[in-house]
Amino acid sequence: KQTNLRCVINSKRLVEYLIKEFKLPIGKKKGKLHIPIQIMNRNIFLKNYIKGLFDTDGSLYLKRKGSLVVSIISRDPTFLNEVNEGLTKLGYNPSVSGKNLYIYRQEQVRKFFKDIKPNNKKHLEKYDRFINII
Numbered sequence: 001k002q003t004n005l006r007c008v009i010n011s012k013r014l015v016e017y018l019i020k021e022f023k024l025p026i027g028k029k030k031g032k033l034h035i036p037i038q039i040m041n042r043n044i045f046l047k048n049y050i051k052g053l054f055d056t057d058g059s060l061y062l063k064r065k066g067s068l069v070v071s072i073i074s075r076d077p078t079f080l081n082e083v084n085e086g087l088t089k090l091g092y093n094p095s096v097s098g099k100n101l102y103i104y105r106q107e108q109v110r111k112f113f114k115d116i117k118p119n120n121k122k123h124l125e126k127y128d129r130f131i132n133i134i
Contacts, residue, residue, distance in 0.1 A: 033079035046086050047116055055120040062130050070103040070112050
């Protein structure tokens with residue numbers, strides 16, 4: 001039932017293309033991260049970008065009052081604001097506080113797992129466990 005394909009390509013020309021066309025930073029990322037315009041302008045690409053970001057830099061936790069929270073962390077405030085803008089474009093109402101972006105509304109947390117379809121096993125197991133509690 002795998003729907004993913006992992007392909008490793010070692011190519012200097014590919015790296016140069018990604019830097020030139022998508023303005024992807026090389027080396028230290030703080031202050032250089034951004035969502036490429038080519039991704040921000042296409043919802044399908046944006047959903048997959050957010051999926052990858054959440055799988056690596058996101059978390060899911062249960063608040064005291066029994067509600068789930070989706071969180072994405074970044075020490076780059078400009079980048080976090082771009083992620084906020086992207087999620088807003090996709091119909092979410094995220095909240096940014098410090099180095100964290102949150103989705104609090106329960107219907108949006110469910111929508112996030114249905115539409116964004118995170119692939120991190122740890123997040124999926126937590127979601128399944130928590131959704132049965134609340």
